[in-house]
Amino acid sequence: MKSYSIALIPGDGIGRDVTGATWTVLETVAKRSGFALTGTEFPWSCRFFKEAGRMMPENGIETLRSFDAILLGAVGWPSEVPDSVSLHGLLLPIRKAFVQYANIRPHRLLPGVTGPLRAESFDILCIRENTEGEYSGAGGRVHQATLDEVAVETSIFTRAGVERILRFGFEQARARRGKLASVTKSNAQKYSMVFWDEITRKLAAEYTDVEVMSYHVDALAARMIMAPESLDVVVASNLFGDILTDIGAAIQGGLGYAASANINPDRSAPSMFEPVHGSAPDIAHLGIANPIAAIWSGAMMLDHLGETDAASRVMKALEATTTRGIGTLAGKDRTDAITAAVVAALT
Numbered sequence: 568m569k570s571y572s573i574a575l576i577p578g579d580g581i582g583r584d585v586t587g588a589t590w591t592v593l594e595t596v597a598k599r600s601g602f603a604l605t606g607t608e609f610p611w612s613c614r615f616f617k618e619a620g621r622m623m624p625e626n627g628i629e630t631l632r633s634f635d636a637i638l639l640g641a642v643g644w645p646s647e648v649p650d651s652v653s654l655h656g657l658l659l660p661i662r663k664a665f666v667q668y669a670n671i672r673p674h675r676l677l678p679g680v681t682g683p684l685r686a687e688s689f690d691i692l693c694i695r696e697n698t699e700g701e702y703s704g705a706g707g708r709v710h711q712a713t714l715d716e717v718a719v720e721t722s723i724f725t726r727a728g729v730e731r732i733l734r735f736g737f738e739q740a741r742a743r744r745g746k747l748a749s750v751t752k753s754n755a756q757k758y759s760m761v762f763w764d765e766i767t768r769k770l771a772a773e774y775t776d777v778e779v780m781s782y783h784v785d786a787l788a789a790r791m792i793m794a795p796e797s798l799d800v801v802v803a804s805n806l807f808g809d810i811l812t813d814i815g816a817a818i819q820g821g822l823g824y825a826a827s828a829n830i831n832p833d834r835s836a837p838s839m840f841e842p843v844h845g846s847a848p849d850i851a852h853l854g855i856a857n858p859i860a861a862i863w864s865g866a867m868m869l870d871h872l873g874e875t876d877a878a879s880r881v882m883k884a885l886e887a888t889t890t891r892g893i894g895t896l897a898g899k900d901r902t903d904a905i906t907a908a909v910v911a912a913l914t
């Protein structure tokens with residue numbers, strides 16, 4: 568029997584609840600589909616930090632490298648550990664070390680879920696650059712705590728980094744409805760985003776079957792709300808993609824529905840699957856976190872592992888659940904009840 572080794576990092580807050588829910592669904596579908604999933608749980612989190620003084624052990628990255636995939640809940644407990652410490656100690660290093668340069672985030676309404684918009688028929692795939700750009704981590708502070716203090720945080724855009732994410736975007740557009748929106752801000756950022764636009768144009772000459780449009784990020788943010796049905800694949804830099812995908816989450820009904828996959832496209836290291844949302848300290852411990860975003864991310868993991876039939880069964884079960892009105896209103900159904908309904912709907 569085919570078997571996959573999965574590293575489970577539930578993390579903090581509701582990350583723990585939604586990862587547990589996802590694992591229950593994945594184990595069930597694996598059994599029914601005739602393959603095995605072996606989960607190894609790592610307690611790396613802000614709680615771990617309080618004891619160990621770090622978010623993961625020194626050899627954490629090397630430990631994860633041998634797994635087929637990583638399933639992550641959420642990281643962050645800002646009242647105990649500053650976010651700048653916790654995220655730079657766990658989530659962000661994994662994305663970078665494993666060259667998970669394509670962060671894929673689908674935005675569409677599941678049946679029965681009402682979003683805040685009149686438009687109901689949008690289907691957007693956001694492709695976010697995930698290893699460099701505004702998140703490069705280059706910078707520093709000098710003259711700290713004086714009136715002369717300076718903070719510098721430099722975005723780094725490399726030709727290799729920009730070209731590979733744009734190419735990934737063109738490929739996704741080619742496989743879908745043939746439309747690509749390349750997100751820029753070259754009216755203000757005259758080096759990095761002009762560079763981004765140039766490479767967009769260079770690749771457009773190669774992908775003549777893809778209709779590509781460049782949009783400034785502010786205009787695209789408005790378009791996602793005013794005319795989301797006009798968008799197919801959206802490709803953006805790290806920070807632009809981060810912000811746009813919370814808009815994507817909002818228009819699909821909320822963060823409880825927004826899934827994401829951090830993909831290493833050449834498969835030289837494991838990819839990581841996690842919902843877009845964070846640890847939600849405001850509702851942690853209440854048992855009301857919506858697990859749908861995390862379960863959807865789990866389906867993306869099965870797809871990446873090549874278990875496409877199991878992946879589509881999980882998606883069908885999610886859709887059957889929301890069609891019945893379960894998990895469609897914030898706080899109405901408990902995490903466990905939604906999970907049980909998804910498991911019951913699995914064919």
Ligand code: NAD
Binds near residue numbers: 843848849850855858
């Ligand atoms: P958040 O996504 O945790 O929460 C934002 C709002 O959405 C909250 O009101 C929350 O209750 C709600 N929400 C989120 N997920 C939900 C779900 N599944 N079901 C129902 N409601 C849900 O964002 P935040 O409050 O800005 O961040 C909290 C912590 O999480 C911070 O430490 C932040 O840095 C971290 N964070 C981590 C990740 C990650 O690990 N990938 C992502 C975003 C934020």
Ligand code: IPM
Binds near residue numbers: 658809
């Ligand atoms: C996300 C999150 C992270 C990001 C944070 C927690 C660092 O917001 O995955 O969208 O900005 O990438």
Ligand code: MN
Binds near residue numbers: 809810813843
């Ligand atoms: Mn985000």
